[in-house]
Amino acid sequence: MLRSVLTVGGWTMASRVLGFARDMLVASRLGAGPVADAFFVALKLPNLFRRLFGEGAFNAAFVPSFAGTLVRDSRAAAQELAERMGALLGLWLGMLTVLGLIFMPQVLTVLAPGFRADPAKFALAVDLTRITMGYLPLICLTALVSGVLNGLDRFAAAAAAPVFFNLLLMAALVSLGPYVATPGHALAWGVLASGFVQLAMVWMAARQAGMALNLFRAPALTPPVMQVLRRMAPGLLGAGVTQINLAVDVIIASLLPSGAVSYLYYADRVAQLPLGVVGAALGTAMLPVLSRQLRAGQSLSAHRSMNRGTELALLLTLPSAVGLAAAAGPIVAALFQRGAFSAEAAAASSAALVAYAFGLPAFVLVKVFAPGFFARGDTATPVKIGLVAVALNLALNLLFMPWLAHVGVALATACAAWVNAGMLAWMLMRRRHFVVDRRARRVVPRILAASLAMGAVVAGLAWLLPPAQGSAGRMVRAALLIGAGAAAYLASGVATRAFSPREVLGMLRRRGRGRVVPPG
Template structure:
C-alpha cells in the first residue's frame, strides 16, 4: 500500500506545486475582482463532478466491482465492464453537458445567486461556464479509465494526468489572453483543452496495460453495470459530501460582497495541498487494497490497513493543519500578494485559510474512513452521514455569514467535516470494522503533541519576525517558517516517539527498490 500511496502522492504533489504556480499567475493577473469571481464559479461546476467521480462516488462503486470481476472472471470480462460503463457515462454526461449549455443562466441562478446583482458579472460567469462545461464528460471518462488503471495497480498515469490541467491553464493565460475578451476566457478555454489531453493520456496508459478500451460501443445495462450504478447513486453524496459542502460555500459566498468567492478559492487552494496529496492518495490507494483483502477473507489485514492508513494520514495532516493556521498570513502573502492581489486581499484569504486549516484533518479522515464502507459495498451509510453534514454546513453557513462574512463560510465547512469524520469513525469502531491496535493508541496522541509543539514554534517566530515589504522577503519569511516548523515537528515527534525517521527512510528505500 505504501508504494501506491507514494506514487499517487508524488504525482499529486507535482500537480499541486504546478497548481500553486498557476494560482500565483492567476492572482497576479486577475486579483480578487469580478473576472476572478466569475472564472472560479465557472470552474466550480465541472470541478465538482471531477472530484465526485475522480475521487469519490464513481471509484467507490466501480473499483470494487472491477477488481472482483478481474479476479473471478478475468481481464476480458473486466474490460467488457469498463467499456459498458464508459459508453453509458459518455452518453448521459454528453446529454447533461448539452442541457447545461442551454440552461446555464438558470443553473447559475442556483449556484451563484448573488451574481444577479451585477448583470455584467453574471453574464460573464454564464459565458465562461458554458466553455468549461465541455470539460465535464472528458474528465469523468478520464476518471473511469483511471479507475481501471487503479484496479490494475497502475497508479502513475492517472495521478500524473492533472499536471496537464495546470500546464494548459498557465499556457492559456500567458499565450491566449491577449486574443480573447478577458483573461477569464483564456483560462476557460485552457480548462477545456486540458480535458482532451488528460483523457488521451490515461487511455494510452490503459492500452499499454493491456486494456484497449472501446468507449464508443452502444451502452448496455448488464448486471455488473447495474451493480455499479446502484452503489454509485447514494455514493455521490456519501463520498462527495466535502465537494457538495464547498459548492454550498460558493452559493453563500456569492451573496457576500465582491471578492468573497476569490478569497475562499485562494484559501482553499492552500488547504488543498495536504488534502490533495494525503487525502486523495490515501482514498485512491486504500479502496482497491481493502476490496482485495475483504474478498480474500483477510479481515485482520483489513483492520491493520485502516489503522496504518489513519496513522499515515494524521502523521502528515495534523502538522500541516497546525502549521497552516499558525503561519496563514505569511504563506498567503508569499504565494499570492503581487500584481492585482494586494495586502487587503491577502489578509482576507489568510483568515479563511485559518478556518479551513481547522477542518483539514477531518477532510482527510473522511477520505480514509469512507473506503472502509465502500470496500464492503456499503454506500448507504456514508450517504446518510453525508446528508447530515450537508444540512449542518448549510445551517452553520447561514448562522456564521452575518457576523464572520467569508470566514464563517470556511468555518462552517470545517465544522461539518468534523461531524462527518466523527460519525464515520464512530460507526467503523462500533461495527468493529476498525479496531485501534496498540500501536495506534500509542502513536496518535504523540503525533498530536508534536504538532502542537511545532505550531507554538511557528506562531512564535511569525510574531517576532519583521513584516517584509517586498515579494522576495515574503517568500523568504514563509520559507523560514515552514523550514523551522518542519525541524520542530521532526524533533518533537522523534523525542516523543511519535514516529521514527529511520522507519520512514527505510520504507522509502523499499519503495525505491521496488
C-alpha cells in the same frame, strides 16, 4: 508494483507543483475580484459533476469489473464493457452538457445567487461556465479510459494527463489574454482545450496498449454494464453528500461581497496540499487492508489497523494544521501576493486558511474511519452521517456568515467535518468495530503537544522576523518559517516520545506496501 507507485507519484507531484504555479499566475493576473470569482464558479460546476460521475465512485466500480472481465473472459469482452460504459457515460453527460448550456442562467441563479446583484458579474459567470461545461464529458471519458489503462497496468499516461490541465491553463492565460474579452475567458478556453488534450492523450495510450476504444459505440444495458451501475450506486450517494457540501459553500460565498469566492478558493488550494496527499493515501490504503483482515476473521488486526491509521493521520495532519494556522499570512503572501493580488486579498485568504486548517485533521480522519464501514459492506451509515454534516454545514454557514463573512464559510465547513469524523468514530466504537488501544491513548496526546510546541515556535518566529519586502523576500520568510516548524516538530516529537524518526519511516513503508502496521 514499486515502479508503478513511483510513476504515479512522480506525475502527481509534478501536477501539484504545476497547480501551484498555475494558481500563482492566475492570482497575479486576476487577483481576487469579480473576474476571478466568475471563473472559479465556472470551474466549480463541471468539477462538481466530474467528481460525482467521472471519478471516485465510477472508478471504484468500473476498474475491478474491467480487470475481472479481462482475466475471466477475454480482452475483447473487457474492451466491449469499456466501450459500452463509455457510450453510456458520453450520452448521459452530453445531454447534461446541452441542458447546462441552455439553462445556464437558471443553474447559476441556484449555484451563485449572490451574483444576481451584479448583472455584469452574473453575465460573465454565465459566459465562462458555458465554455467550461464542454470540459465535463471530455474529462469524464478521460477518467474511463484512464481506468482501462490502470486495468492494463499502464499508469504513466493517466497520471500525466492532469499535468496538461495546468500547462494549458497557464499557456491560455499568457497567449490568449490579448485576444479575448477578459483573462477569465482565456482560462475558460484553456480548461476546454485541456479536456480534448487529456482525452486524446489517454486514448492514444490505450491504443498503443492494444485497446483502441470506440467511444461512439451504441450504448446498451448489458449484464456487465448493469453490474458496474449497481456497484456505483452506493459510491454516488456518498460522493453526492460531499458535492452538496461544496455546492452549499459556493452558494453562501456568492452572497458575500466580491472576492469572497476567490479568497476561499486560494485558501482551499493551500489546505488541499496536505489533505490531498495524506487523506488520499490513507483512504486508499485502509479499505483493502481492512477488507482482507475482516474476510479472514482477523478482528484484532482490524482494530490495530484502525488505531495505526488514526495515529498516522494525526501524526501528519496535526502539525500541518497548526503550522498552516500559525504561518497562514506569510504562506499565502509568498504564494499569491503579486500583480493583481493585493496585500488585502492575501490577508483575507489567509484568514480563511486558518479556518480550513482547523478542520484539516477531521477531513483526513473521515478518510480513515469511513473504510471501517465500507469494509463491512455498510455504505448507508457514512451517507446518513454525511447528510447530517451537510445540514450542519448549511446551518453554521447561515449563523457565521453575518459575523465572519467568507471566513465563516470556511469555519462552518471545518466544524461540519469534525462532526462527521466524530460521529463516524462514535458509531464504530459503539459497534465495537474500533477500540482505541493503549498505544494510541499514549501517543496521540504527545503528538498534539509536539504540534502545539511547533506552533508556538512558528508564531514566535513570525512575530520576530521583520516584514518581508518583495516577492523574493516573502518566499524566503515563508521558507524560514516552514523549515523552523519542521525542525521544531521533529525535536519536540522526539523529546516527548510521540514518535521516533525510524518508526515513522517504517510505518510509511509498511502502509505503502498495504501491510498492517504492528503495535509498538
